[in-house]
């Protein structure tokens with residue numbers, strides 16, 4: 022038989038803190054606080070199973086519920102020495118929602134249940150405080166009317182009838198604060214409130230205490246399915262079928278005069294992490310008054326003067342709770358005539374900065390073990406981002422918004438804050454930064470575009486931030502910005518960009534090329550003008566080297582946490598990097614190798630693009646080889662730089678991957694310019710561009726298919742790699758290249774490419790008179806490759822899952838086009854996550870699992886990694902740990918996040 026109701030009171034509770042699934046967080050913690058002897062007003066919790074039943078049975082309750090509630094109410098009455106609905110000695114209760122995880126402000130609570138014309142008299146007699154009783158009554162009618170009877174406005178345009186009545190009365194009385202209203206005013210309020218209820222609902226306000234209570238219970242369960250709550254759950258991945266509990270809790274009153282108050286507090290500062298008592302309270306107030314901002318509350322420290330014994334007790338409870346829960350608590354309390362009551366406790370939500378500080382401090386205080394400090398519930402890996410990204414000075418941003426500088430909001434794709442001058446073209450951005458010199462505050466640029474493409478890379482590199490009108494969280498702009506650690510907002514549809522005029526407009530506000538703009542990649546906010554920023558301390562220490570480690574506590578704690586993470590994780594973490602600087606930054610962030618070095622970006626710099634284009638335009642092998650020869654020294658130089666930066670760590674280099682047309686100019690004037698430069702007639706260029714055009718380039722002539730048809734390209738790239746490797750090794754630095762062949766689906770493809778790699782290696786080693794250890798492997802990014810992974814592993818010495826393409830080809834969704842419907846899919850619960858951000862574990866993940874198993878069935882020591890964008894996503898990292906990968910690879914700024922996610926995966930049971 023199910024038990025639906027759990028009592029707490031008089032120092033003993035039927036529930037416990039570990040019963041959150043059944044009792045919800047609030048109910049479980051009220052029970053726990055009762056059991057450890059803290060002053061909690063008696064009450065009971067109706068379980069989440071009742072909520073599930075309610076939705077499964079046409080909004081009705083299990084038949085046993087009534088009797089269980091009646092029994093629990095008797096015990097509550099005994100504990101509090103008062104009787105619910107009794108006219109002489111009335112007990113009042115609150116009805117409070119509470120799901121497994123807290124959903125602040127999403128669901129409803131009703132206070133002062135049990136008040137009616139007759140219990141009101143009893144309350145007045147009992148307390149001798151008429152004003153307080155009427156204040157409680159008017160609050161009750163208002164809350165009950167809003168929440169249970171549905172008078173609360175559903176949209177911003179509607180007005181709350183109760184608030185309106187309240188405003189009218191205050192106005193006519195010439196007072197500002199609720200506390201200034203007289204008892205007669207409060208009586209008048211109740212009368213008008215009830216009249217409004219009658220007018221709106223056609224019914225009288227319910228008088229019977231039990232009717233009131235059941236109405237409130239129904240409203241609490243009903244609030245689980247309100248729009249706000251549904252949207253919140255979707256955003257935070259909370260299942261809709263969990264349900265909420267309903268807590269009936271004896272009322273205690275913070276509105277009984279100047280010896281009473283209500284407050285909320287954190288046991289430590291949740292913004293900075295500092296170990297100080299942090300909170301606020303309001304004298305002579307009830308419930309949400311503090312949060313609602315009706316009156317300005319006082320800082321918790323002042324309670325020391327206002328109510329010294331209460332402050333002392335509360336400070337003791339602060340310690341007891343931290344020791345007991347071994348984490349920072351967010352508490353709610355009320356003081357009734359000098360007596361303290363605890364109404365709620367839960368683990369406090371915190372910023373990334375506070376999360377790291379709490380964790381490290383608590384280990385050093387001996388409160389928790391290192392393993393606990395690293396857990397995902399204490400530090401969600403993504404929150405580390407906050408420690409790496411530049412920030413807007415909060416005060417400066419507040420002032421800017423107050424001054425009307427907020428323009429629009431887009432998708433926050435790259436966290437951080439950036440201010441710079443608007444440049445609409447990559448070349449302009451680059452030229453501007455070059456002219457003014459990086460580091461000069463005036464050189465800062467925000468690249469503002471409809472969208473970005475590979476040709477914009479250098480402009481993006483030059484810019485401090487990137488802002489696009491189109492594209493989603495895995496558009497080119499977003500992807501590249503994250504790789505570069507740039508602040509980025511995409512899909513900001515309100516922006517009207519006119520390249521020809523050089524303007525960006527939002528409604529009637531127009532900004533021009535060169536104007537200042539500021540973007541907050543944490544929130545997606547776009548502001549006109551400058552807002553002051555500063556680089557994060559961690560970056561100042563590790564990357565800029567402008568701050569010494571011992572000058573930054575934030576850095577020291579970050580480093581301490583990362584050290585603990587590295588001690589316990591199994592999964593290695595590499596980085597995706599194409600440039601020595603990027604590689605060096607990644608190493609500073611803890612990267613243990615390069616998991617993906619793309620070679621195509623290398624062809625865009627300076628004169629290289631001309632040689633590349635010459636190669637593509639060549640009509641025979643000889644001409645192609647001649648052009649490739651020009652590229653060889655450039656590539657060799659690039660690889661030397663990267664090998665040096667990596668100091669002996671493994672470097673996975675992918676041979677040329679994108680379709681060739683991406684390198685050719687498409688506009689007529691650019692084609693003419695190229696023609697003049699390389700001496701190929703313009704119509705030949707135009708024809709070649711035409712020839713290379715593909716209806717669906719993603720599935721066209723790209724990946725290893727290029728190296729198969731044009732083996733001389735692979736040959737040149739391998740020569741560059743091995744010559745660089747030999748040179749660097751000769752100069753005394755160990756090198757460990759891993760050559761990766763992209764988009765393999767058939768074993769013969771890999772065999773043909775691997776043969777070229779080995780042949781070139783042999784030749785170069787002979788010529789240079791050294792050998793360098795190296796591996797040949799493949800990127801697994803086609804479903805076919807997963808299915809025949811056992812065959813491919815005959816040749817491949819390693820696999821690396823290219824999950825961007827594997828997701829595209831498995832789901833049949835193009836990552837450039839899925840933006841138009843994926844949001845709809847998520848809002849309608851067809852998919853719960855964006856499959857290009859977090860691996861689709863059942864589908865794409867199933868293929869990966871198969872690939873690992875089949876691959877290792879052929880070659881038991883097969884090294885397997887992942888190098889798609891997913892590699893920096895914490896949930897994907899955890900999945901990769903589970904299926905036995907050796908490493909993940911991600912952009913430099915995500916390396917610390919992946920290290921933390923990896924240790925969390927290793928420590929999870």
Ligand code: ADP
Pocket residue numbers: 062114115116117118125126128130132270271272273274275283284307308309353354355364365
């Ligand atoms: P939320 O989940 O939104 O925080 P709560 O159920 O905690 O909602 O209720 C909001 C506030 O109402 C509490 O912080 C507390 O101040 C007040 N409250 C709730 N129940 C009681 C009670 N039994 N006695 C006094 N105040 C209460």
Ligand code: MG
Pocket residue numbers: 353365
């Ligand atoms: Mg609360």
Ligand code: MG
Pocket residue numbers: 763764802823825826
């Ligand atoms: Mg690919």
